Amino acid sequence: MSDNILEIKGLTKLYPGVVALDHVDLSVRRGEVHAIVGENGAGKSTLIKSITGAIVPDEGVIRFDGKEYTHLEPKLSSDAGIGVIYQEFNLVPGLTVAENVFMGNYAGNGVTVDFKTMRKRAEETMDKVGVRIPADKMVSELTVGHQQIVEIMRSLVKEIKLLIMDEPTAPLTANEVEQLFKIVNTLRGQGITIIYISHRMEEIFELADRVSVMRDGTYITTLDVDKTNIKELIQYMVGRELRDEYPQRNTPIGGELLRAEHLSGNGVEDISFTLHKGEILGFAGLLGCGRTETIELLYGAKKRTGGKVFLNGKEINVRNTTEAMKLGLGLVPEDRKRTGAFLNMTIVWNTGISCIKKKLVKGLGVVDTRKERALAEEYVKKLRTKTPSVDQWVANLSGGNQQKVVVAKMLATDADILIFDEPTRGIDVGAKQEMYQLIRQLVDEGKSVILISSEMGEVMGLSDRIVVLYEGRQMGVLEREAFSQEKILSLASGVTT
Template sequence: MQSTKLVETRGLTKRYPGVLALNGVDFDLEAGEVHVLFGENGAGKSTLISMLAGANSPTEGTITLNGQALAFSSVADAQRAGIYTVFQEFSLIPTLTVAENIFLGWEPMRGPFVDHRAMRRRAHDMFEELDFPIDPTAITASLSRAQQQMVEITKAFHGDLSVLILDEPTASLTDREVDHLFGFIASLKERGVGIIYISHRIQEFQRIADRVTVLRDGARIGTVAMAETDEHALVEMMTGRAITEIYPQIAHTPGDVLATAEGLVTSGVSAASLEIRAGEVLGIAGLVGSGKSRLFRAMMGLAPRLGGKVTLKGQDVTRAPTRAILKAGMYYLSPDRKAEGLDLAKTSNDNLALNLVMGGTGVSRMGFINWKEVRAESARIADYVELHAGYRPKLVSQLSGGNQQKVLFGKCFGQEADIYVFDEPTVGVDMGTRSALYRLIQQLAEAGKAVVVISSDLPEVLNLSHRMLVLAHGRISAELSGDEMVEELVLKHFFDESGAKA
C-alpha cells in the first residue's frame, strides 16, 4: 500500500542576519508514523518545527499538507489546518482551571456568558476519551509537569488533528509517565495521526520511532528507518564522530575519603551509607523516583535530614546549613537549571560573575569589588566550559539548553570545591555539548577532585564512573565497580526491594 504524506517540505530555508538557521531541508511525515527529528542544539530542529507550527515563516522553500501548498501566518492558522505543537515551554495559564485552559479562545457560550458547566463536562469527556486521569476543575499550577503536558495535548483535539509535534516531551517525566505517553502515541498512530517527535534521549527511539531524520548545522544529513539503524550510527550521523569518542577515558587514582553518609534518612530515602573519594567518579543510578537525587540533596542540606550522619573532610556536618557545606568544599549542580541553577533574566557573564563574587574573587577586605578581575576570571571560565564568546553577553533565557548547561557548569568553578555533585548534568543536552561537559568531569577527577554523577541516563553513568551505587525504592540496592558495572546487572538492581545496605 502506498504511504500517505501528510506533511512535506522542499528546500525549506530560514535566514537571519548573519545566520543560516536552516539550509534547504527536505522532510516528510506520513500518516500514522512517528518521525523523529534528531540533532545537536542549533542543528535546526526548532527552526523547522517553528515553521511547521506557524510560529515562523520560511525565507525560501515550500510546505505542503496533504499535497496542498500552505503558508501559515500564525500558530492558530496551523492549528486550524490540523497541525498542533506541544513546545517544551507550555502555553498554559497557571492560575486558570484545567478546563479553562483547554477551552481558552474556544469557550462554549450560553447567551453572552461562558457556559462553565458545559466546559467542564466537555473537558471531562475529552480526558475520558484520551485516558488522561485529570480533574477539569483543578488549578493548572497544581498539576505535575506530565499532567500539564496532557492538558496541552488535549487542547489539540478541538479541531481535526492530523499532525502532532512533540518537542522534548519526556524531559521531565517519570518512567511510568513516559510509558503512558508512549501508549497514547501508539493510539494516535492507529488513528492515522502523524507525529513529529524531537528528543535527545536516543534510547527512546527504538520504542516509538518509525523513521529518524538527522540535522546538523541547519542541513539534513539523512533520513533512516529506525528498524535499519542503531544508536551508534545515529550519533555518528549527528556529530560526525563515533559514540566511543563521546565518552573520555578517565584515569582512576582514588585518594582520601572526602565525605560520608552513615545511615542517612530523608523523605523517600532509608538508611543510606556511602563514601565519596578524591580522584574518583562515583556514579549514582536508579529509576526516576528511586531517591537518588533526594539522597544527595539531604547531604547538601537541601532536603531535611531525618536521621543518620553526614561528614565532610572528617567534620560532622549533619546539622550544617547548605551555605556552610558549600563553603566547606562540596558543590551541588541542580538538575533544574531554570528553577534553581540560573538567573534567566541576567546574562551569561552576570551568572558567572555572581558565583565568583560569592566565592570571594575580586573582593577586598573592605568589601569592594574589583570588577576587572571578576570579568577576566569570568572570561577564563567561559573559555574553560567552551561557551562561545557571542553567547556571553546574551540573556541566559535566550540561549539553547546546551549553552545554558555550560553556564551552569561554569558557575561550579566560581567557588573552590573538593567535591562536585552533578545531578542529571546533561538533561536536554545534545551529544556534542555532552562531550564537552564530560571532558570537564574528566579534568576535575584527574585533578584529584571527587565527582558524583547522578543520572537517569544509564549509558552515561556506566561510561563515566569508576564506582557505582544503584538505588531502588529509596535504598542503596548495590555498590558496583570494575567488571560488575554492566547494564544487565545494573538493571537487575533497579528493581531490588531488599537493599544492599541497611
C-alpha cells in the same frame, strides 16, 4: 493529494551572530511518525516554531496540506490543523481538565459556559486515545504524565492533522512513557501525522517511521528507521564518529575525602556513604527515591535532622549553600533553568557570580570587569560553549550550552567535590559525550564527583561505586565489579534478595 502533508523549502532564520536555520528543505509524509534529531543548537526548535507560527522565517516557504505559506501565525497554524506540545506545558493549574482542554474555545452561547457539554466532549476526546482522567479534576492534582495527556487532548479537540511533540518524555516516569507510546501509536492509526523530537535514541527506533537529521541549522538527511542504526545517526548528528561512550579511568582513586554517617531529614533516613579523592560516586534509584534530597542535606540546601558529615576526617556542619561552597563543595543542580542558571543574565555574569568575592572584587568592593570577562572566556573555551560572545544571555543558548554555563559557574569556585545532579538531562548525544569527557577529566585532575543520574547506562558507565536508594532509604552500595542493571533495579525497587 500529495503524499506529503508538510513540505518545507529553503527555510532560513537569522539572529544576530547566529544562523538558526540555513535554507532547510524537509518533507513529512501523511500518517507517519517522523522523528527529528540533532544536537542542541541544530535548529530543531527554530524549525518547529516556524511551522507553528511562533516565529517568522526570513526566507523560504511552508506547504501544509496543499496550501503554501511564506510564514504562519499561531492561530493560522492551529486553524490549519497543526498542534504542538512543547517541553514546558501551557496549562492553568487552578482549572479542571475539561476547562484546560477547551481553554479559549469554551462550549456555550457566548454568555454562559456549558460545563456539561465540555465534560462530555473532553471524555469523548480521552476515549480516542484510550485514556480516562476525571474531567472535573483540577490540573494541579494531576501527575506530569496526565498533564501531558491534557496537552494532547487540547490539540485533538481542534481536529488536528499534524501533532508536533518536543521532547515529550523528558519529565515522565517509565510507566508514563509507555502510556505515551501507546497514545502515539493510536494517533498514527487514526491517520494523524506526528513530528517527534527526542534526544533519546531508543525512542526514535521504537516509534518513528523515518528520521531527519539537522546539524548547525542545516538539514543533513532523512533515513528510514528500519534501515539505519544509532551509530550512523550519531555520526550524521555530530559530523564525526564518537569515541567510546564512557571514557576510561586514567588515574588511581585516592584516600577517603568525605564521609556521611546516618544522614536523615528532607524525606530520607539513615543514609551513609564515603567519597574518595578522584572517585566518581553514583547515586541510583527510581524517581522520588531520595537521591536529590540526600544531596540537599549534604550541600546545606535542606536541614539535617540527624547524622554526621566528615571532610578530611574533621566533622563539619554545613548550614547553608554558602558554607558548602566555602568548604569546597560545588553543585550542578537538577533543574538548570530554575535553580542552575540566571537565564536573563549574560554568560559573564553567570560565570562569575559564585566566586565574585573570592576572585573578582578589587578595592572598595568594586568588581574587576576585566577579570570577570577573562574568567568567562576561559570557561567558554575550556568547555567549548557555542555562543557568539560571552555577552550572550543564557536564555538564548541551547540546552546543552546552558548546562555548560552552569558547570562553569561551579568550576569557577575551585570546588574539590563536584556534585552533578542529572547533568545530561535534555541535552543531545554530542553534548553528553562532552559532559562525560569533562567529568572524567575532572577526576583525573584530582577532583571528586558525586553523580546522580536516572539513565542506567550513564550511572553504570561513569561511576566507580553506586549508592542505591529506595523510598528515602539506602538499599546498598555496589562496587564496580558488582554492577548490573538487574541488581540495581532490584535494589531500587526495594528487593534485597
